[in-house]
Amino acid sequence: MARLAMGGCQCGRVRYEAELETDDAYLCHCRMCQRATGGVSIAFVGVDRDRVTWTTQEPDRYRSSPIAHRGFCSACGTPLTFEFSDDEAKGLDLTVGSFDDPAPFRPTHHFAIESRHEAWLDTRDLPGIRSEENPSTRDRWIKAIGHLPD
Template identity: 40%
Template structure:
């Protein structure tokens, strides 16, 4: 599949993947929910030898005997799930610079799926972009420390 780059919100940790498995998916298990602070984790696997950390190094948390969860120690962005005995690193789709390249194809960990998950697409769209107040939008723009979705010479 397509090569792609990604990284954390602050830009301290960046990566490039030269190959992806054909397995973009979402996992509903409780461990993934806690690891990403959401109802599910959106993930895709990369052969370990095809993943290069191009800026910084991720921090790791050993969430079980065989699994490391990687994240940025500066901003906390969840970056990966890794079976330390396996051959792949499973990246969070949201940490990719262009996550739309990899729409999920399957769901896993169904025992942890929240009961209202099926109803989420039917929620009303309020049209709120989060920046309807011009003063608020200007304040956010002036103080935004989010790294752009591309490789740069420095982190934000």
């Protein structure tokens, strides 16, 4: 059964609704994604292009390679999509972090494992610090908006 999931960029300029058949997601470790996001990987959800509705405006796009382009918000910089450039591409990938509620998604596989950074795969035993436990960050948020962000 399909479910409707909403998302968008950090500043709210670009918003979308996606009709999803599954909560399956994947981690891409390719060097293009690493460079495009500044991270060691990025989490994506694949969806049919015709099941995504841009409710405010479409994202800006740039050609990130000879075969693909990426959607993003030019106001806040949020990465939103990966899309093959050819006319045969029926789907696109939405970034898991851009969904309003990313919690339901579960990774089902890794892509481009030749570029995977093994040390970053299992970090569960590293010590964890909550945002409110860091006085420097906490105090700045309290001063700016009166509370910690969601």
